[in-house]
Amino acid sequence: MSNAERPLTGDFRADGRPLGIGEYEKTGGYLALRRALKEMSPAGVMDEVKDSRLRGRGGAGFPTGSKWSFVPSGADVFSSGPKFIVANADEMEPGTFKDRILMENNPHMLIEGMLLGAYATGADCAYIFVRGEYFGSARAIGKAVAEAYGKNYLGKNILGSGFNLEMHLHMSAGRYMCGEETGLLNSLEGKRAIPRTKPPYPQVSGFMGRPTVVNNVETLCNVPHIIRNGAEWFRGLSRGFSGDGGTKIYGASGRVKRPGAWELPIGTTAREILEEHAGGMRDGFRFRGLLPGGASTEFLLEEHLDVRMDFDSVQKVGSRMGTGTMIILDDRTCPVGMQLSLQKFFARESCGWCTPCREGLSWVVHMLGAIEEGQGEMEDIDLLLEQARLLAPGHTFCALAPGAAEPLGSGVKYFRQDFERHIREKHCPWKIKNS
């Protein structure tokens, strides 16, 4: 694929170092900002993004243009005083590493995307919320923000347009809940990352009670390209594979030949990602299943591999595209052990606010641990499925628990025989085989 078909990653340097501001400008960087400030109204920028059919890359796939349009504008009380835009760079979804790649390689693209989002929604202050372990991303972003201030792409009266934007880097300190957008806002205010009631939505009452847009890093990185090349071009990038616009950074981890991430037309099939880009399974390992987009998505099997990886298609086969970074289960890894690893993560990261999540997940971990150790009972399997139902949407305050339920319910359903074998044989068949 040519660089034009890979707008997000095509201009990366070969040595993996971040593009400096001069290099970014040479690839057309900040042209979209110049055009927007000179020729477009904020509503015009918003309409272009709506038209592009860009959907949020943070996992839920919410249309970005509509999200922005909920920010109040005009002469009401919300429109006087500060408004905010926040880049969600928490990226703690297990199996996900795409936002790090974008920030480490082309930090100015994120800054320009935030500038355009701020212009469209009338925000005058921006935060980039980076997870505490991403030192490389923080270094790249910190330097890029300073460079952007130096050239008046940030600050007061940007390029003489009268538009102002201050931008700050916030380094977090761990905890998956920081990625949930309202937990993120609490964390940014120096509090524990527990979620807030919705409504009111952040677009109306977010950071410090003011209108705030929270977008994923990959989502925002698409915006400069949409404004520079137009919505129609962006829709065309998906090559008609999907009703969604653009490309997607897909990834694969697990025992594949070439674990990694690739920018491809949105709607590329899971099979193509797995077999062509990841090179198929490593020699001596057979494919058993995958989580299509991070830990909090349902398992898919061999029979689902021809699914197009876009938000609607993956939903039709009973899972979610999520972050689009697939985690592969092979035949030499125990599905019960994998499930235990998944649920330990969710249990540990639960903020403890609601009962099904706080109590249910630790119970699930306990039961899975017993089954893995050969001390499970057949009734446990139905209890696990019952817990998956109790963790499902509608029973808890945020989407962490439903996220845990997705691999749990589907994992028990698809690998039930492996669970039963552990219980019948009173040990983990994989441990015996491997030791």
Place this chain on the structure above:
Amino acid sequence: MLSGAELNEIEKELRAYSDRKMGCIGALKIVQRHRGWITDEALRDLAGYLEMTPDELDSVATFYPLVFRRQVGRHVILVCDSVSCYNVGYEELLWHLMKRLAIGLGQTTADGRFTLLPAACLGVCESAPAIMIDADVHGGLEPPEKVDQILNSYE
């Protein structure tokens, strides 16, 4: 008492926020960079400086795993135990580390050199299994013996 260097850095950090409390996570991390961990005394001093009660600040400090409220070694090893690493040899790596260092998760070696902690996905799944020592990521640790030489470079 907070040192002059700590106060300088904290003041710089607070500039990004309109209210002193909002900068408390960054401020905790600054103090931790200087002292290795957050003692009760440091917590009280910092709380006073940020116009918070010590309990209020501690409720934040204890929520975030990268803020250490107990003494840690000179180097902290975060071992990713999430699913991408699990599927490619996390257990072998953890066993090897525990044997090599003769400590379990949450413990510090007798010479105060290393503390071993579990960590959620480090976001480097393309090079799983991975660990992080201080600010450095080390991936591709299969077989686990690969970690031995890496450990030698941390005194």
